[in-house]
Amino acid sequence: MPDTLARMYTRPRSYHHGDLRAALLTRAEETLREKGPAALSLRELARDLGVSHAAPSRHFKDKQALLDALALTGFDRLATALKASQEGLGESFAERLDAMVRAYVGFALGNAVLLDLMYSIKHDPEASEALVAATERWSDLLVELIVEGQRRGELRAGTTESVGVPIFATLHGYANLAATGMLPPDTDERALDDVIAFILRGAAPE
Amino acid sequence: MPDTLARMYTRPRSYHHGDLRAALLTRAEETLREKGPAALSLRELARDLGVSHAAPSRHFKDKQALLDALALTGFDRLATALKASQEGLGESFAERLDAMVRAYVGFALGNAVLLDLMYSIKHDPEASEALVAATERWSDLLVELIVEGQRRGELRAGTTESVGVPIFATLHGYANLAATGMLPPDTDERALDDVIAFILRGAAPE
DNA sequence: AGCCAATGTAGGCGTCGCCAACAATGCTGT
DNA sequence: ACAGCATTGTTGGCGACGCCTACATTGGCT
Numbered sequence: 034m035p036d037t038l039a040r041m042y043t044r045p046r047s048y049h050h051g052d053l054r055a056a057l058l059t060r061a062e063e064t065l066r067e068k069g070p071a072a073l074s075l076r077e078l079a080r081d082l083g084v085s086h087a088a089p090s091r092h093f094k095d096k097q098a099l100l101d102a103l104a105l106t107g108f109d110r111l112a113t114a115l116k117a118s119q120e121g122l123g124e125s126f127a128e129r130l131d132a133m134v135r136a137y138v139g140f141a142l143g144n145a146v147l148l149d150l151m152y153s154i155k156h157d158p159e160a161s162e163a164l165v166a167a168t169e170r171w172s173d174l175l176v177e178l179i180v181e182g183q184r185r186g187e188l189r190a191g192t193t194e195s196v197g198v199p200i201f202a203t204l205h206g207y208a209n210l211a212a213t214g215m216l217p218p219d220t221d222e223r224a225l226d227d228v229i230a231f232i233l234r235g236a237a238p239e
Numbered sequence: 240m241p242d243t244l245a246r247m248y249t250r251p252r253s254y255h256h257g258d259l260r261a262a263l264l265t266r267a268e269e270t271l272r273e274k275g276p277a278a279l280s281l282r283e284l285a286r287d288l289g290v291s292h293a294a295p296s297r298h299f300k301d302k303q304a305l306l307d308a309l310a311l312t313g314f315d316r317l318a319t320a321l322k323a324s325q326e327g328l329g330e331s332f333a334e335r336l337d338a339m340v341r342a343y344v345g346f347a348l349g350n351a352v353l354l355d356l357m358y359s360i361k362h363d364p365e366a367s368e369a370l371v372a373a374t375e376r377w378s379d380l381l382v383e384l385i386v387e388g389q390r391r392g393e394l395r396a397g398t399t400e401s402v403g404v405p406i407f408a409t410l411h412g413y414a415n416l417a418a419t420g421m422l423p424p425d426t427d428e429r430a431l432d433d434v435i436a437f438i439l440r441g442a443a444p445e
Numbered sequence: 446a447g448c449c450a451a452t453g454t455a456g457g458c459g460t461c462g463c464c465a466a467c468a469a470t471g472c473t474g475t
Numbered sequence: 476a477c478a479g480c481a482t483t484g485t486t487g488g489c490g491a492c493g494c495c496t497a498c499a500t501t502g503g504c505t
Contacts, residue, residue: 085485198430199437206412217400224404231405235441278446
């Protein structure tokens with residue numbers, strides 16, 4: 034039965050696994066989601082995949098490297114989700130912001146631990162480079178939204194930062210609270226509406 | 240020389256330490272601040288304090304219990320800081336909010352790792368009763384601010400939640416971004432002003 | 446004075462991350 | 476076709492960690 038589980042990630046093959054790196058990432062994310070970050074161990078990962086305890090080191094120089102890679106895939110998926118949320122929409126800023134906020138919060142709720150990992154502080158200076166690039170790939174979406182909103186006169190004037198930071202702070206803060214279950218119990222759908230309306234008022238032209 | 244360090248926390252005394260529990264908490268927070276949460280180990284703590292590796296277990300049943308206690312002191316200090324920020328102020332909501340936001344962000348910047356710990360614990364299965372009480376002790380301050388702001392007509396109508404959640408989300412989100420160093424490099428003082436103004440607009444009466 | 450609960454010590458268990466030495470595999474150029 | 480080599484996986488070992496149990500010292504209470 035544990036063998037059945039292993040088969041999901043490991044080709045029935047011997048010696049060379051085939052795609053151990055991808056299997057490690059997949060399994061690691063499942064563990065993260067199901068048992069939390071503290072329960073993530075390289076050795077257990079290796080056991081689950083039917084591979085020796087040192088095999089993972091061929092693909093990730095240490096545990097942090099695996100976490101960094103995991104965060105990277107998270108940013109990729111987040112960017113994809115946000116981009117998808119903007120497709121087939123009208124040009125109204127309010128409409129687009131609404132969609133983006135919901136997509137972001139949806140991602141946060143569906144990937145709470147992963148999101149936490151993505152924003153945690155301890156990335157290697159080196160892996161940082163790829164991470165920064167990944168972050169920009171999606172934050173550009175927000176910037177674009179803002180610039181376009183300003184052009185259409187639906188947003189107040191000001192530098193992208195002065196307008197964007199409060200918006201992003203609100204979005205990020207709400208997603209974080211919702212994902213960690215820190216909001217008053219009943220407040221769920223309704224609260225998100227309130228937050229979106231709040232952002233629109235805060236960012237409205239003078 | 241390591242002895243000198245130990246003396247800071249340990250009475251030169253033998254066998255019974257005197258106040259090992261408090262010394263553990265103090266030293267643990269320093270370690271957290273200086274070397275991050277991953278570097279915090281019960282055994283090293285014990286070594287630093289010149290005590291055997293099992294001694295801490297007399298005061299904290301396991302590592303998580305120590306982290307919980309640490310979070311608890313964090314909430315206490317946060318509540319104190321927020322309360323202090325409201326003293327000697329006028330009654331204007333704008334003024335009081337400004338002070339509270341700055342106090343919160345100040346705490347977040349000065350206690351980044353601890354704050355992270357505080358919020359990661361709550362989400363845990365059964366947050367201890369004391370912990371829940373501690374969070375309420377300070378969130379009541381925010382609630383009070385909101386209710387009073389509404390009474391004075393400086394805040395829009397609505398349930399405390401519908402008004403408070405967006406405000407707190409913004410505050411929490413900005414503090415979090417600032418503390419994890421995720422804001423554009425130059426944006427520091429100015430950005431906080433923008434955020435406060437943003438909150439006031441978002442929460443203003445219709 | 447004597448006893449007991451609280452506090453600290455000593456040692457051991459299983460797991461972890463990381464390292465070094467060795468083995469199997471498959472790609473490459475000739 | 477095949478020899479050589481880089482890639483990938485294995486084995487075993489090291490030190491550190493969290494937690495457990497059994498034992499030692501202490502100070503306060505009766």
